[in-house]
Amino acid sequence: MRNFRLCLCYDGGRYRGWQKQGNTGGTIQEKIEALLSRLLAQPVEVAASGRTDAGVHARRQTCSFRADTDLSCGELLALIRRHLPEDIGALSLSEADSRFHARLSCREKSYVYFIWNSPAPNVFYRKYSYAWPDALDTAAMEQAAALLLGRHDFRSFCSVTKMKKSTVRELRDISITRQGPMLRIRFTGNGFLYNMVRILVGTLLEVGSGQRSPGDMSRILEARDRQAAGFTAPAQGLFLWEQKY
């Protein structure tokens, strides 16, 4: 059995997220596993660096799978590209060390959230950003973000209220940059809880619009209660951005 590393990008708009859920269909994992199983005439299971929620995009999602084939990586990549739907792209395919696993070997991941911050709409980014027409105090947002950095129990920023596993994660960096009307918030860490980035963004937007003060962040972390944090920003602005191995 050879072990492969496959990098994908996808527009999550019409999918129910990465991870298969029974036989309900509509997930990206099912699409990829069905395609590889058919092309390689054997059952193929695909691991990814992490899940993405329904509607969330991936600029880069690293995957791994084992298969028995004589095809070269170039041949298999061309085959995959020919059969993928237009909203999933195969960026690269290479052979990996037999111990490589897209989720277990991942050391760091980053997500980027895009906010179109202008009263004038941008129709071309409407499916890839969240439109926020009112002014945002990015200095206050940066102050708030600084309080989130480091190792914390992020239970307040998790949608699963009865999470039994550890909700401690390390947020290594949050960078807020603006290019014209487009605000971009990048989160880098060793792992993220369910809906964590979207709740962080919603809470930062409440700070940026003056509904909360930056100092609230420490209180929210301490509360360990989803009710203490802000709203969940919509999925379409969120991109799984990069992974480090």
Add this chain to the structure above:
Amino acid sequence: MRNFRLCLCYDGGRYRGWQKQGNTGGTIQEKIEALLSRLLAQPVEVAASGRTDAGVHARRQTCSFRADTDLSCGELLALIRRHLPEDIGALSLSEADSRFHARLSCREKSYVYFIWNSPAPNVFYRKYSYAWPDALDTAAMEQAAALLLGRHDFRSFCSVTKMKKSTVRELRDISITRQGPMLRIRFTGNGFLYNMVRILVGTLLEVGSGQRSPGDMSRILEARDRQAAGFTAPAQGLFLWEQKY
């Protein structure tokens, strides 16, 4: 009657172009005229800097219309924004000199065509560019483009074969730039024939891929025959970009 100048952007993907054609529906002009007529409770006719074909986008389309209203521009702009569909955006609205007409007063227009030139697909630009996976000789394309500049009879680059009006236009600039895998061709001129930019792009792509030599361009111009030029590049890569008044 006050005279207004309205700048729009639109994703042309689901429209049959700018210009209304009888009562068939599905054009952007009809959408805008119906909306303004309803909001202002009077029949409103809207002129635009020029037509865009079915599927062609507008980063900026300057429009003008006359109407009798007491609303301020800010109030009317907010109303328009509230009622436009998500693939049409109102960028600005101002009051114009009574002689201003979006088409007749336009001195110069530019179009940009985007080509995603890589074997690795980009799913996020799939509706806003034309994917060309094979290598392109951009130096040859630039040589070819240089032969098109100036005042010429562009009949060979027009889809309407029995055009009775003049097919002479002045192409003032063609710039070909690359940012990573994205190739961007910008055309600036005093006016463009039906499908002209898309046929120019198709012909330049045939030069870039070695199917034609750059020198062919002079022969094609002289032929005054649509058959002499290359294919019509697909609508989704084309953006009406800017207008000068």
